[in-house]
Amino acid sequence: MSRPNGSDELDVLVVGAGFSGIHQLYHFRKLGYSVKVFEAASDLGGVWSHGYPGCRVDSDHPLYQLSLPELWEDFIWKERYPGWRELNEYFQYIDRKLDVKRDVSFNTRVVAARFDQEINRWIVTTENGLVVRPRFLVLCVGFASKSYTPEFGGLERFEGICHHTAHWPQEGVELRNKRVGVVGTGASGVQVIQEVGPEVSHLTVFQRTPNMALPMRQKNLDEKSQEQQKALYPSMFRRSKQTGGGFPYERYPKTLFSATLEERLLHWENLWSQGGFHFTVSNFNDILMNEDANREVYNFWRDKVRERIHDTRIQELLAPTIPPHPLGAKRCSLEQSYYEVFNQPNVTLVDLNESDISEVTSKGILTKDGVEHEFDVLVLATGFDSLTGSLTQIDIRGVDGVSIAEKWANGVYTNLGMTCANFPNMFFIYGAQAPTAFSNGPTCIEIQGQWIVRCIRHMKENDLTAIYPTPEAEAQWRALIMNTGYRALVNNAKSWYVGANIPGKTVEPLNYTGGVNQYLEIIEGIAERGYEGFGFMSEGGSLQNLDK
Known part of the structure; x- marks a missing residue:
């Protein structure tokens, strides 16, 4: 293949204009590299470019933002847990500060990419026919950009309005005084239910597994207190990279049963009053490893929740006596008034374990007990093909012609949760086999993003044109993921943490569970040792002849 016209050559193509894509663009620009961003949506923000009713973050202020001083120094947040509209305001603010959009192509969905060994470049094709080299x-597509809808028979027959939460119209949907059905009680389900429950004429919730939701303790923020707190921001951002969860707070330094009953109770009450993920992240250090310890924590959670629910049947459905899985084995959502909604006379909770969905009809949903539930609006809060689907939905092919979807069909193989053997010069952020699901998002994004920038800078400064992990390094990383992952209680639940929510998907640990701090130590050590486990090629060399 002849060398392409220089006009379509780039040093770096970033796919996705959310937090990680903007982070990469900022740093590669500073280095003077030619860099562009392709974004499938019509504006900045990635998954935050639009939102369903109640959509908001679950990391509290000020942690859910980029740690660049020029961005946080004069931005004022309105809420402890910002909603999607405030996140949109934040991304527009970023653009005003950094002029991001001049290097972003919107409504540009990448559909295919293949590596050309003759020129050591990627050939990337978009849905509208654009080709760049x-x-x-650098794939910044996040862990939840491929939505999942179960194969409900008859869904196309429904005559009302139907949307998956991931594809909610930007103009919104009028739900006031409507009959609404919500399928699913994961994060988006919880948020929709508590938001629309008080305003609809009737709400029917279809639940298979109860969500062990935690109190959000939402509050409005004032400018004065934020300005006073900003002196601590640099320390908070640095501290977040020194902890297991990517937050500036850490696990309690004791096992549960080494503490007295009084110590446990007072600690739990303190965490509960703080709200958010404090209850899981700062709990006793063995609750995700010791089933008996986890059960004690669950019992505290269950009793707290049951106090808020009037009906004994609903108590058992939402906070069962016996837990369906360990607390924390599925992602705990944050809620504000979720449990109170089920005290309302206009709300029906359908237990799909008692009577599953038979089919979707023109009027609503027919369950196997013969009851037809009728709606004006049907909300599918059915989740995502998480952690892998964001990449496998793109036809990405490496030097052997094998696609990433084919490579991962029977199990995920990466090195460091950022690279793949046979896919030279390809990096991805906030995906499989990284701390992704067990980390504050921006913390994980910045740790990985900075490593990638450092790696590419090393290559440019040393006239290296290709990098790829060796199969041996990839196998070692997978072994580490499996060995650490299988020891944790997260494997005791059918969740997206392990791919169990998608029929036919290989069920296995999909995240690095050793903690953000340990992950950072590992990847920095790899870089400091000359990118151990990676092969490089200089101009004019070949991948096949490279000494590993």
């Missing part, structure tokens, strides 16, 4: 391909 970057040296490096």
